[in-house]
Amino acid sequence: MKTYPYGSRVSRLLALGLVFVLLLAACGPAAEEPARSLPESGQDAAPEHALPASQQGTATPVVAPESGQDAAPEHQATAPAGEPAPASQQGPASYTPDVSFTLQTAIADGRLAFVGVGGAIDGAVNPTLQVALDQVVQVTLINGDGALHDIAFPEFNAISEQVMRQGASTTAVFRAEQEGEFFYFCTVPGHRQAGMEGLLVVGGDAAEPEVEGDNLVRDPADVPAPVGDRPAQTVRVALEAVELEGRLADGATYSFWTFDSTVPGPFLRVREGDTVELTLRNLDDSLMIHSIDLHAVTGPGGGAELTQVAPGGEKVFTFVALNPGLYVYHCATPMVANHITNGMYGLILVEPEGGLPPVDREFYVMQGEIYTDAPFGLHGHQDFSVEKLLNEQPEYIVLNGAVGALTDISPLRANTGETVRIFFGVGGPNLTSSFHVIGEIMDRVYDEGSLTAAPLTDVQTTLVPAGGAVMVEFRLEEPGRYILVDHSLSRVERGLVGFLIVQGNDAEDVFRAGGAE
Numbered sequence: 001m002k003t004y005p006y007g008s009r010v011s012r013l014l015a016l017g018l019v020f021v022l023l024l025a026a027c028g029p030a031a032e033e034p035a036r037s038l039p040e041s042g043q044d045a046a047p048e049h050a051l052p053a054s055q056q057g058t059a060t061p062v063v064a065p066e067s068g069q070d071a072a073p074e075h076q077a078t079a080p081a082g083e084p085a086p087a088s089q090q091g092p093a094s095y096t097p098d099v100s101f102t103l104q105t106a107i108a109d110g111r112l113a114f115v116g117v118g119g120a121i122d123g124a125v126n127p128t129l130q131v132a133l134d135q136v137v138q139v140t141l142i143n144g145d146g147a148l149h150d151i152a153f154p155e156f157n158a159i160s161e162q163v164m165r166q167g168a169s170t171t172a173v174f175r176a177e178q179e180g181e182f183f184y185f186c187t188v189p190g191h192r193q194a195g196m197e198g199l200l201v202v203g204g205d206a207a208e209p210e211v212e213g214d215n216l217v218r219d220p221a222d223v224p225a226p227v228g229d230r231p232a233q234t235v236r237v238a239l240e241a242v243e244l245e246g247r248l249a250d251g252a253t254y255s256f257w258t259f260d261s262t263v264p265g266p267f268l269r270v271r272e273g274d275t276v277e278l279t280l281r282n283l284d285d286s287l288m289i290h291s292i293d294l295h296a297v298t299g300p301g302g303g304a305e306l307t308q309v310a311p312g313g314e315k316v317f318t319f320v321a322l323n324p325g326l327y328v329y330h331c332a333t334p335m336v337a338n339h340i341t342n343g344m345y346g347l348i349l350v351e352p353e354g355g356l357p358p359v360d361r362e363f364y365v366m367q368g369e370i371y372t373d374a375p376f377g378l379h380g381h382q383d384f385s386v387e388k389l390l391n392e393q394p395e396y397i398v399l400n401g402a403v404g405a406l407t408d409i410s411p412l413r414a415n416t417g418e419t420v421r422i423f424f425g426v427g428g429p430n431l432t433s434s435f436h437v438i439g440e441i442m443d444r445v446y447d448e449g450s451l452t453a454a455p456l457t458d459v460q461t462t463l464v465p466a467g468g469a470v471m472v473e474f475r476l477e478e479p480g481r482y483i484l485v486d487h488s489l490s491r492v493e494r495g496l497v498g499f500l501i502v503q504g505n506d507a508e509d510v511f512r513a514g515g516a517e
């Protein structure tokens with residue numbers, strides 16, 4: 001007789017977990033959620049407190065860079081990480097900041113002050129902001145007291161808009177192009193003297209932010225070799241469900257649940273007509289039951305009903321990959337959305353008979369959301385919030401499992417003249433992605449992961465649903481740094497950004513600074 005452990009044991013575990021989470025939520029700090037915004041840059045020097053011409057209501061924190069005044073142009077020649085471009089190519093800002101701080105105005109010890117929100121400066125009064133030389137710095141200012149304020153970095157010609165109402169927020173963005181110590185302060189008359197002043201330190205011993213927790217990022221270049229032109233056969237796949245503490249962001253960790261200890265799980269690659277025998281083992285030290293539902297499976301639950309496996313156990317099932325395509329797989333044990341948000345998702349490619357057209361490089365990228373109890377950006381271990389999950393209000397939205405996964409840790413790398421293919425999927429569990437590569441046009445989009453329909457051609461942004469995937473291809477003509485985003489660009493501020501760094505010579509002359517010849 002077969003029984004599926006959906007029953008009382010799971011219910012008890014879930015109930016215990018829920019009580020624990022609710023307790024934590026009740027005891028947690030009543031931290032105010034920091035507002036976030038994309039950069040406005042290059043504002044003129046701050047004489048007294050001249051306001052930018054565009055100043056309007058200050059409550060809306062989101063300004064898309066394309067429309068932001070003086071925002072860096074999308075095609076700005078930006079140096080690949082670690083390979084700075086000549087200074088002449090560096091504008092005052094770039095598409096994404098290198099470092100971000102949030103400060104909230106407050107009255108501390110009877111004086112006016114800026115108080116750090118999140119990260120290493122959390123709670124610090126007039127915190128010292130430490131940055132590296134030439135970093136693009138984004139400072140978000142939240143009005144915490146209802147009086148008129150702004151923030152200025154005069155040596156860098158940066159001043160924010162003024163914020164008047166409590167809760168309103170604004171940003172200042174600049175490139176830290178001189179080494180040394182500089183004051184930042186509020187330019188409203190009397191406020192600097194009343195305490196609103198701190199230090200910006202550029203260069204020196206600007207320490208790398210400490211990283212805690214194991215790196216669970218799946219390298220986007222970690223894609224198995226093409227199946228190509230071979231007859232159908234039996235393929236055996238073994239996966240392990242592993243629960244472990246991992247790095248969520250610099251200085252922040254989270255209790256991830258994974259397939260094979262990375263997020264996303266391994267990229268599985270089979271052929272149409274293959275018989276796939278899948279073994280799922282759940283490690284001894286797991287607390288939860290786990291399972292797998294592959295969208296490439298024809299059969300109830302996609303495998304989930306046959307693979308509910310308790311800690312220390314193992315289950316096997318077999319399916320025939322009837323339909324070619326690019327499919328999501330994920331854990332499907334209650335609460336399913338909880339298992340997915342914690343990292344249990346991946347992609348399986350079922351190649352059509354004869355294989356896919358050859359390309360020079362293939363990449364594997366997945367988008368996911370993380371629902372922490374505390375606001376985005378805080379240090380330390382971050383607890384899961386079932387309430388935010390059910391309200392679909394993630395704090396973190398990331399590529400390959402963590403903030404910085406595809407920028408600092410494992411960016412995509414290729415060369416000019418190459419054609420690249422990105423297998424992009426959305427683990428979710430909830431948000432739809434408007435997948436876009438800044439500075440590129442997708443030559444071919446295999447919409448919704450369908451490999452049997454003709455691809456769309458010449459696409460800017462493609463919609464990928466939760467639990468869906470897409471295969472895109474494009475040729476690289478120009479060197480530089482291209483940026484993978486969800487064009488719901490507020491999500492950049494929650495971690496959703498990746499780099500494709502393209503090296504090589506600029507032989508094709510399809511893009512350059514200055515006028516036409």
Ligand SMILES: [Cu+2]
Pocket residue numbers: 241257288289290291331332333339344
């Ligand atoms: Cu699971």
